[in-house]
Amino acid sequence: MYEFTPIGFLKSCYPDKFGVPRQSGIVSSAYSELIISPEWQPEQALEGLSGYSHVWIVFVFHLNKSARYHAKVHPPRMNGESIGVFATRSPHRPNPIGLSLVEIVKIEKNKIIFAGADLVDGTPVLDIKPYLPQFENQPQAKGGWSVESESKNISVEFSEIADVELKNWISRTGRQELREVIVETLKQDPRPVIYKGYESTESPYRNKHAFRLYDGDIHFEFLSADHARVIEIKLKPSS
Ligand SMILES: C[S@@+](CC[C@H](N)C(=O)[O-])C[C@H]1O[C@@H](n2cnc3c(N)ncnc32)[C@H](O)[C@@H]1O
Structure with missing residues (x-):
């Protein structure tokens, strides 16, 4: 030990x-x-x-x-x-x-x-x-199975309200990078595997999710397999 x-x-x-x-x-x-x-x-x-x-x-x-x-x-x-x-x-x-x-x-x-x-x-x-x-640094290195499963290019949009909330959040905290962090986080599709492929509204699965960033909850949905939308950003009341 x-x-x-x-x-x-x-x-x-x-x-x-x-x-x-x-x-x-x-x-x-x-x-x-x-x-x-x-x-x-x-x-x-x-x-x-x-x-x-x-x-x-x-x-x-x-x-x-x-x-x-x-x-x-x-x-x-x-x-x-x-x-x-x-x-x-x-x-x-x-x-x-x-x-x-x-x-x-x-x-x-x-x-x-x-x-x-x-x-x-x-x-x-x-x-x-x-x-x-x-x-x-090994440029000749092989990447194994993880290379084959690289994800597709996902685009990310913000709803009007999320855009306003984000701008307020950035101006209050001074964290200029927040938009990029949200976009890069969603581009890797953080959803659990069971939700992927069920993006339509008729889906029996919940298709709205949220991840937490600092003191904010980023609510998002995938409108298709390669297109995410930030619905709203809810900040903790104290922040
Ligand atoms: C696949 S692991 C890779 C971590 C590291 N780069 C490695 O290769 O050892 C990354 C995931 O670990 C999980 N994770 C990060 N920090 C953690 C922690 N402190 N305890 C448990 N899981 C954690 C998160 O879900 C994250 O997406």
Whole structure:
């Protein structure tokens, strides 16, 4: 057995799992921040990191409650098919440890701002390590089954009311990137597999969904398999 102590907890724009990108780099406009705990002497430990543009984040899938091990898993994009867990980046694995490649936006004393993380708010971070392009960039690398299941190009529109709500939200928070985060998040079609292919209004399935971004609920629907519409944006009353 080994014991690890997190170096910090990631503050992400995604408070819930639903909507979180399925891989790092997909929603490049999503910012997150990591404050390194004082016991690791961050100001010294981060020295030299500003020379790098990207880091690997090693973290714990802390929201995975199921302890049962399955050697084969069902990745959402395999439409019901199963595959060996070690051929996937599934959160459900022998040790619930994840690995994400993110861009460094800024380093301020004990705090690092990242772009492109695929993590839920509060994720415990075990370590960060610089990405070494001279060794790790492998243009000839094969992408396995995940390349074959790349999703189609999805367009995203905002209803009139959602557009007004978004503009107010941006002007109140100063977060210029909000529109892009919403669009990039919907472009990866975050809906559970069972809802896909049932976009018509006669569908027996619920076709309106919402994901949470900071303190806002983004209500959306898919009008067809490759066209999403933001219906409205509901902010928490206190915000
Ligand atoms: C497929 S995993 C890939 C994560 C990482 N890039 C990797 O390859 O290890 C990404 C998904 O993990 C889930 N997730 C993110 N943070 C999590 C956490 N702290 N606990 C459990 N699940 C999490 C979200 O549903 C997200 O879409």
